[in-house]
Amino acid sequence: MEHRSDAVFAKPSIFRDGIREYAERSSSPVSAELAEIAEETARATPEWADISTTAVQATFLQMLISTAGMRRVLEVGTFTGHGTVAMAAALPDDGEILTIDSYVADKRTQDVASKAFERSSHGHKIKPVLDDALSALQEVEGDFDLIFLDADKPNYISYFETILARRLLRPRGLLVIDNTLWGGEVLNPRDLPPAEEASTGQEWVERMFANWAHDVVKFNRHIAADPRVRTAVLTVQDGMTLVQLAS
Ligand SMILES: C[S@@+](CC[C@H](N)C(=O)[O-])C[C@H]1O[C@@H](n2cnc3c(N)ncnc32)[C@H](O)[C@@H]1O
Incomplete structure (x- = not known):
């Protein structure tokens, strides 16, 4: 999906102009x-469209699932269901994907996802979980072949620790984490004080997202130093990290 000039959140791209579109x-x-x-x-939701997975990411996730013959997937952050339906399509007919979202920020995106799941021929594989991700991760039962982590960045370390503590990822399964290069901002995270109460919603969101670069940096450092896992940070889209349990 293209970056839009009127988007609330237009993160810079980690690529030179046109490369993403060329890919x-x-x-x-x-x-x-x-x-x-x-x-x-x-x-x-034109102002949020940028946060959806792209076509290349969807195909990439599908290839991971089909190559490894995966059957059970967990997605943290459903949004409008683009990644969910893509992954569901790559699963066998008796496979399943649990997808978690609380939709606190925007109920319109839930509506798009619900309708997409209803009309999809892969809808029977999709189990939406309407809950806060941290509490849902305490409830779901593993183990999963693939976990796609794509929700709020300040909680990434907690999500990662919960996934490991609860053994939600099967040995040799894949944890895929999105946005781990955060538009390149990881090289130079900015310090923006929270917006004033009187500021526009747009300003508040932009500052919050800018500050998330710090959380992404902390998360990347956290997992790179963790001997329990092997990690590859891929320069796909906005950064997609692959994590496996170290054997
Ligand atoms: C980047 S979008 C997910 C994109 C989606 N995976 C796709 O393929 O298009 C992030 C989603 O995470 C959800 N989210 C953020 N924080 C959350 C939380 N604490 N608990 C549950 N969902 C959350 C948001 O509502 C949003 O829909």
Whole structure:
């Protein structure tokens, strides 16, 4: 999805101009149902459309799932369901994907996801969990072949620790974490004081997201130093980290 000038949140790209679009054009097109979710996301919540997984990411996740014959997936952060439906399509007919979202920020995105799950021929594999991610992670039962972590960045370390403590990831399974390069801001996180109460919602959101660079840096440092896991930070889209339990 393109960065939009009117988006509330337009993170810089980690690539030089046009490369991201070139990669999209040079990759296989996604299914009609994924294209439709992307269109509905842009229509229903144009100011948030940037935070959806892209077509290349969707295909990448599908390839991970199908290559390894994965059957059980957990997604933390559903949003409008683009990644959920993509991953569901790559699962066998009796596979399942649990997807967690609290939708505190924007109920319109829940509506897009619910409709997408209803009309998808892969909808029977999708189990939405409407809850705060930290409490849901205490409840769900492992083990999962793939966990896609894509929610609020200040909680990334807690999500990671809960996943390991509760053994939610099976041995040789994959934990995939999105946005781990945070638009390149990880190299130079800014310090913006929280916006004044009187400021616009847009300013508040922009400051909050800018400050998330610090959380992403802390998280990257945390897992890089953890001997329990092996980690590869990929320069896919906004940074996608692959984590496996160390054997
Ligand atoms: C980046 S979007 C997820 C994108 C999605 N995975 C995709 O493929 O398009 C992040 C989502 O995480 C959700 N979220 C943020 N913090 C959360 C929390 N503490 N608990 C549950 N969901 C949360 C937001 O509501 C939002 O829909």
